[in-house]
Amino acid sequence: MASSTTGEKKILTLKGGDNEEFILEESLVLQSELLKNMVKEERVSSIPLPSIKSKTLVKIIEYLKKHAELTPSNKEEFKNFEKEFVNVVLEELLDITVAVNYLKINGLLEFCCQAVADRIKDKSVEAVRKIFRIESDFTPEEESEFRKETPEAFEGDLDDTTN
Amino acid sequence: MADLGTADPQSQLIPNLPDDVALQCLARVPRSHHPILSLVSKSWRYTLSSTALYSTRSILRTTETFLYLNLRINSTFHWYTLFQNPNSQKSRKLFPLSSIPCKPIGSAYAVLGPKIYVIGGSIGEIPSNNLWVFDCRFNCWEMGPRMRIGREFAAAGVVNGKIYVMGGCVVDNWARSMNWAEVFDPLTGLWAALPSPIEVRNKWMHASAVVGDRVYAMADRGGVVYDVGGGEWGSVTKRLDLGWRGRAAVVGGVLYCYDYLGKIRGYDVKEDVWKELKGVEKGLPRFLCGATMVNFDERLCVAWEGKRNGKEVDIMCAEIEVWKDKDGGLSGNILWSDVILVVPNGASIVHCFAVDL
Numbered sequence: 001m002a003s004s005t006t007g008e009k010k011i012l013t014l015k016g017g018d019n020e021e022f023i024l025e026e027s028l029v030l031q032s033e034l035l036k037n038m039v040k041e042e043r044v045s046s047i048p049l050p051s052i053k054s055k056t057l058v059k060i061i062e063y064l065k066k067h068a069e070l071t072p073s074n075k076e077e078f079k080n081f082e083k084e085f086v087n088v089v090l091e092e093l094l095d096i097t098v099a100v101n102y103l104k105i106n107g108l109l110e111f112c113c114q115a116v117a118d119r120i121k122d123k124s125v126e127a128v129r130k131i132f133r134i135e136s137d138f139t140p141e142e143e144s145e146f147r148k149e150t151p152e153a154f155e156g157d158l159d160d161t162t163n
Numbered sequence: 164m165a166d167l168g169t170a171d172p173q174s175q176l177i178p179n180l181p182d183d184v185a186l187q188c189l190a191r192v193p194r195s196h197h198p199i200l201s202l203v204s205k206s207w208r209y210t211l212s213s214t215a216l217y218s219t220r221s222i223l224r225t226t227e228t229f230l231y232l233n234l235r236i237n238s239t240f241h242w243y244t245l246f247q248n249p250n251s252q253k254s255r256k257l258f259p260l261s262s263i264p265c266k267p268i269g270s271a272y273a274v275l276g277p278k279i280y281v282i283g284g285s286i287g288e289i290p291s292n293n294l295w296v297f298d299c300r301f302n303c304w305e306m307g308p309r310m311r312i313g314r315e316f317a318a319a320g321v322v323n324g325k326i327y328v329m330g331g332c333v334v335d336n337w338a339r340s341m342n343w344a345e346v347f348d349p350l351t352g353l354w355a356a357l358p359s360p361i362e363v364r365n366k367w368m369h370a371s372a373v374v375g376d377r378v379y380a381m382a383d384r385g386g387v388v389y390d391v392g393g394g395e396w397g398s399v400t401k402r403l404d405l406g407w408r409g410r411a412a413v414v415g416g417v418l419y420c421y422d423y424l425g426k427i428r429g430y431d432v433k434e435d436v437w438k439e440l441k442g443v444e445k446g447l448p449r450f451l452c453g454a455t456m457v458n459f460d461e462r463l464c465v466a467w468e469g470k471r472n473g474k475e476v477d478i479m480c481a482e483i484e485v486w487k488d489k490d491g492g493l494s495g496n497i498l499w500s501d502v503i504l505v506v507p508n509g510a511s512i513v514h515c516f517a518v519d520l
Contacts, residue, residue: 094177094179097180097184097188098180098181098184101184109184109187110187110223113184113187113188113191114191116191117188117191117192120188120200121192121193121196122196122249124199125199125200125202128200128203129203129204132177132178132203133178134178134203134204134207135204136202136203136204137204137205138202138204143202146201146202146208147202149198150198152246152258153195153197153198153199153246153248154198155248156248158199
């Protein structure tokens with residue numbers, strides 16, 4: 001896809017991980033520091049992003065469009081959109097966060113990190129490990145010792161679910 | 164984030180997420196959840212107690228304010244922090260911290276960044292020039308650079324990231340008169356003499372506060388003000404001198420303390436007038452035996468000793484939202500008020516601090 005400049009808006013193609021193509025206005029991708037530099041310096045019209053799943057790319061493009069339309073009068077609407085945007089299963093949220101970090105979309109990265117933080121804060125230790133597929137490298141003795149250090153933190157109910 | 168470099172490079176904090184992004188996620192989790200998350204893995208534990216985490220929190224402006232208390236129980240000093248379990252309905256409680264390695268009496272105190280500075284105080288009845296520093300991030304004490312001269316019952320205040328200390332010494336030689344006031348820069352770790360005119364050099368200070376960039380130090384009679392911006396010394400007004408009792412706190416430019424009837428009132432520096440804080444009478448006792456106040460994230464936090472029975476004392480605490488009314492009066496709303504610790508009779512609150520972490 002060639003970018004046309006004659007009076008029309010510049011068009012750009014993004015290629016997701018599964019070779020699916022997304023055609024959008026170049027002005028939209030300028031919100032991404034990475035893509036902005038590619039477009040400005042290399043004058044490309046098609047950018048392959050093999051590490052980003054198409055599903056994730058769809059979400060991000062959706063965000064870029066909404067964010068470009070943001071005005072003081074639809075601020076509330078945008079906030080609601082943001083809330084819904086991160087209201088996905090955690091695995092998908094992490095995919096988005098990784099992609100947003102790669103693309104360097106700074107405002108959205110902050111929002112995603114906050115969403116990840118909000119998701120894990122009330123979880124139990126076991127749930128956090130399951131969510132992120134982290135193996136504990138503590139010995140059982142170490143673990144029970146650390147629990148004893150701050151018993152007050154472990155009172156009450158913690159969320160064991162992994163969504 | 165150089166600090167993370169020494170963690171096991173094989174284990175990413177969150178698989179598939181670069182460590183600096185994972186750090187940004189963890190830095191946004193409220194600190195009360197950190198003990199639980201520290202148990203996830205070694206790299207999580209390491210990161211959650213790293214300076215990198217705390218500097219990220221301050222860059223992201225996700226710091227929270229925590230209350231610290233210094234109590235005197237059976238003539239020894241005990242340090243506590245207020246902890247509220249976010250997952251439990253149980254009320255707020257004070258949890259003990261490691262105690263100061265040395266026990267100076269009559270120290271001055273200052274909070275700067277994540278650290279509480281314990282300045283001078285006498286050891287074996289000799290004024291010391293020690294600086295003890297409690298790092299609230301890691302719950303540990305360290306010794307800081309010594310002042311140029313020893314002090315007890317000095318005044319201290321923080322303005323623009325530097326600690327100003329004055330008084331607490333008898334000006335009977337050249338060194339003491341040159342160094343009656345000193346300023347500490349934590350970035351260089353150096354103390355420097357702060358020139359002062361002879362007439363302001365009072366000996367013992369019973370209270371201090373900072374309003375704007377002016378440090379107020381109250382002596383037994385009268386008091387001094389040091390304007391850091393202009394580098395000028397002055398004296399405090401008679402009204403402020405007569406009305407100031409105990410450990411005052413400055414919230415929204417108003418200096419709050421209790422009056423002779425045990426009610427909270429605020430002093431408006433611009434108007435030179437004391438006003439009663441309205442709206443809080445019903446929820447609070449009369450502070451006839453005093454109260455310690457601190458600015459807690461722009462709210463007024465009050466700690467006091469409440470009577471329980473003959474053998475024990477309740478350490479009480481209340482957090483109050485305060486504001487100026489349209490007519491210039493001061494009003495408050497008690498957000499919560501609670502017993503935070505029960506201690507043996509005779510115990511008392513030495514000082515109360517708010518630290519952003």
